[in-house]
Amino acid sequence: MSAKDRSTSVHAQDFRNGDGAAALLAAGIGSFAVALFALLADKSNAVKSAMIFYKPTGPLSGVTTSAIIVWLVAWAILHWRWHSSVITLRPITRAALILLVLSLLLTFPPIADLF
């Protein structure tokens, strides 16, 4: 590999942002999953029962465990697809932050009760 090729390769690596984008969007998805599962467990008795993974903790155990699984699976898939790419970050960061703010709002009971 020539010096020029090496320089180009290092330069390209510096601007690769796919794995960062994957981590960011997955965190947004995981956060939203916490709020969504909490909302579903609150509205449906069937979901509430299904979310009891550990009886002393009740549905909270299933809601949070399921959300963590969704987050990690989303992260693994997005990382696998994007890790060596250069991604247009603006829509990804916007989506991740919107999902995060929505999850903050939807976990607040007076807002969740509107649904």
Place this chain on the structure above:
Amino acid sequence: MEITERSLMTLIHGMGFGALYLLACSGAIVELYRRYAPTCQTPVEVRDERFLSTYLVVMAALAWLTVLTGTYIIYPWYRAVPPPGTANLAGFPQRMLMANPSTIAWHSIGMEWKEYVAWLVPISITMAAAVFIRYGRNLRRHPELYSAVLGFVFVSIFAAGVAGFLGAMLNKYAPVEGGPNIQLLHGEKP
């Protein structure tokens, strides 16, 4: 000077892991802003980069310890159901709050928000730690990624602050008590 086992565990969860996380947040934000903002020109040493990586990993560990102890140790004590006919609800915090119209909202809004919003914290800070470990000083070259990571850290402080405040208030109105007494110190006889 005695403390019950459940009180001690609640202290470790809230004042140990949770409060330490909140204190650490300001340090992470200052460090990210001072050295890794896209407008920064000052060179970053490997030692500084390693320091923030370790700092964020410790923060993530604190966040996970806080939510896991809260969800799987404290919360079952909080929501314990008293046997029928129990008049003294002292060992049953949720029922104690729900028995009084002036405190019921601490459960129906306070605990209901706290138990879920707290879980946004470990997700956010784990992502921030992973992104920082991957990019380090090169985060300066990715302004949008930098801003989004900082945004998640800010939201994590807010969520941890909400959970911490509500936890303190819940424990004020209906303390999680019970279990064997632990002798901390022996005082002088009067």
